[in-house]
Amino acid sequence: MRNILPILAVVFAMIIAWYAGAFMMNKKWTYDQANRAGVELTLSEVFADTMAQPRPVLPAPHQVAVNFWETTVEKKITSRRSLVFHGWITLKATLTGFILGTIIGTLLAVGIVYSRVMDMSILPWAIISQTVPIVAIAPMIVVLSNSVGIEGHLVPKTIISAYLSFFPVLVSMIKGLRSPDRMQLDLLRTWGAGKSQTFWKLRLPGSMPFFFAAVKIAIAASLVGAIVGELPMSGSGGLGARMLVGSQYGEPLLIWSALAAAALLAAVLIFIVGTIQTITLKRMGMAQ
Structure with a gap:
């Protein structure tokens, strides 16, 4: 257990940094779309949008995990999409x-x-x-x-x-x-x-x-x-x-x-x- 904890701590830190990077790199597109629509967004709304963009600059970890699941488990192994x-x-x-x-x-x-x-x-x-x-x-x-x-x-x-x-x-x-x-x-x-x-x-x-x-x-x-x-x-x-x-x-x-x-x-x-x-x-x- 002691050997696993340092590894988990590093992984946790990497995931947090990844989410922060996704927010910083994807928020420009969110603000651009909001400005064009004349809409004011709260910080929480901006964060939520940056985590769910269909074509983000930097995908969030959960987006990658979902796509990975869809292209491995949910696809036949003979499919070229697998x-x-x-x-x-x-x-x-x-x-x-x-x-x-x-x-x-x-x-x-x-x-x-x-x-x-x-x-x-x-x-x-x-x-x-x-x-x-x-x-x-x-x-x-x-x-x-x-x-x-x-x-x-x-x-x-x-x-x-x-x-x-x-x-x-x-x-x-x-x-x-x-x-x-x-x-x-x-x-x-x-x-x-x-x-x-x-x-x-x-x-x-x-x-x-x-x-x-x-x-x-x-x-x-x-x-x-x-x-x-x-x-x-x-x-x-x-x-x-x-x-x-x-x-x-x-x-x-x-x-x-x-x-x-x-x-x-x-x-x-x-x-x-x-x-x-x-x-x-x-x-x-x-x-x-």
Whole structure:
């Protein structure tokens, strides 16, 4: 209970700030309409109107919650108006890109740790690659995928997600694989252990806390990559496409409901990774 109270306090403060922001940003439209009609409004009437506008600048939390309920529970999951339908499309690209990015990041980290040539050549380019804005790369990847005859929308989104997710895994795994100190390495050499035995018995187990810390970041980055990848392909569906449709048609509630769905999806994915982390580290004797 003590652990939940601080979280609830922060959530409560955020909701209050959100309502205050909705009032401040939506009241201009209310006053404009009142002035045109020649009507004087009380503060309570202004507040009530700002909380119920059909197309507010900033929707109130309860408006987002109602729209979220309507587009999840009250819609068939096969409907293109359902956030479950669009969330599943985004989830497929997220997981595919995350798995690919994790594999690439891990393999590159092993290569960099064991090869000075890769350390001097690959790592700098990996760092430089992250300075390029993903919003600039996403359309290029989509165009290149189409030009080489790759059909469908999953591959471009997977590439974008993998691009964002491999880097945190790469950096953390390098740190984790190099975490054993000199005394531990010398001890294994004294016992006659080779490089492969040192890797499996010492370096890899020692890197697990670093790996799972990176994976939590990577899964969230992969979700962001999938959403960004959906923006140039609004017809493909997905939460990113849903946000784009809401922006094009002036429907802020669609945008915020899709954002809420993305945040909920990210929380679930991170919770799953955290559960796997706890189970794995307990089995390895690294956590109580």
